[in-house]
Amino acid sequence: MGMTVKQVADLVGISVRTLHHYDEIGLLTPADISSGGYRLYSDEDLEQLQQILFYKELGFPLKRIGEMMHAPSFDRQEALELQYSMLLEKRRRLDNMIALVEQTIQSAKGEIEMTNEEKFAGFDFSRNPYEQEARDRWGDKAVDDSNQKIGNMTKEEQQALGEDMNKIYRSLAGLRHQDPASDEAQAAIGEWFRLLNKMGNYSLDAFKGLGQMYVDDERFTKNIDQFGSGLAKFMRNAMAVFADNRQ
Amino acid sequence: MGMTVKQVADLVGISVRTLHHYDEIGLLTPADISSGGYRLYSDEDLEQLQQILFYKELGFPLKRIGEMMHAPSFDRQEALELQYSMLLEKRRRLDNMIALVEQTIQSAKGEIEMTNEEKFAGFDFSRNPYEQEARDRWGDKAVDDSNQKIGNMTKEEQQALGEDMNKIYRSLAGLRHQDPASDEAQAAIGEWFRLLNKMGNYSLDAFKGLGQMYVDDERFTKNIDQFGSGLAKFMRNAMAVFADNRQ
DNA sequence: GATAAGCTATCACGTAACGTGAGAGTCAAC
């Protein structure tokens, strides 16, 4: 009952070779293989493929997509919500681009003048997508300092820190709908503070500041759900910084 | 007074290697070279770089960007307006994606059901970006027929036809602000009809239909500017089909 | 004016995500 490569390719709008490639690298292995050796894709495979394409649209390399989706902790619902907010972020950047082109058209007509910085102010997409937001929120110096300090760490240190953040993010994500006073929530929050301290050693004052902000927020004690959602965004920002500096 | 590679790279948010690469392939050659052999970029170089990045954002390969920008008929103002409308198109597709993710989240929660087609209805970005619009406007059959017929042409035929379209597009673009009764406008319009006939030989009925639509439109005789603008879009659609089928 | 720090230059090989045939087997329809 599975679909063949061309059927999938036509449905989705990708090439047959792409499906072959995804199979080769183990990203999307068809559920079944016919007696003649044909790949047969199930409905679940299609859902996975949809996930892959969402991630690809967001610019993730296939290797990382595979790591994320094959992780035992992978949760589709959670991934979709993450992708959703990242797509909104992407639209925000696209809107910046559009505004930049509008300005450039005016400037080319001689109606307005633009500095060299302004000529490229819409191109922050080429950097870390969260960096601009971080700069707006915490100031340039804090972000530059953080980047530099992270850059000075060894690859092993960076990776270890990144994995720690991953772990905490996952445990907090799993606790979003639980009582904030539960043991698990307390443990996760404890880990979170340990992580912040660790980051503090590398002078990531910006992140520390944001952490404190959340602690001071009364939602912290009132509504773990909203808190969790805001925290997820914070963690995502932080992880993006690592992702960009790693590898 | 020129800027060095790193200064440009930091300003724009790209790597030094990228600038080297663009120089290597002749896409962006610095205006000047210092006595020590350093590349020195002028303000005009920066404007060109901005153009390049706009095109890149829209998914054009560097080779084609070079061809377009080095063409003697290249007009920056015109290019910016084209890029603007293509960015709007891109945002439309991104909005489709976002809507798709929203639906998928609901479907994952079990709130709604989705067919396999619907699961990928937001991914038309992976095909010809204008094809969906063409399908909406002219129907699936016309587009499929056109694509098939173009696919059956030899590479030489396709290329020749594409160059013809290019020529006419350029001459019409240059005539946008002129009197429709002028000799040049009449000549361009004459060429346009010859092209439509030629396309007719390959059964591009969809394009013929659109052409006829414009001829019947009373704006044709009243406002060459609006006509030209609509035509530009039509030509762009057509050229995109060729671009996709060529090479 | 020597020397270190930070940029820059040119090879040249690496890589990611497929594209593009080549040659051979499979499947459905007439």
Added chain:
DNA sequence: GTTGACTCTCACGTTACGTGATAGCTTATC
């Protein structure tokens, strides 16, 4: 039972840079 449309697996090609390696340039500092 033979087309015609699909499918398979190599295997090399391509695009847009990344990533050192090695060597020259420039500026600040002693």
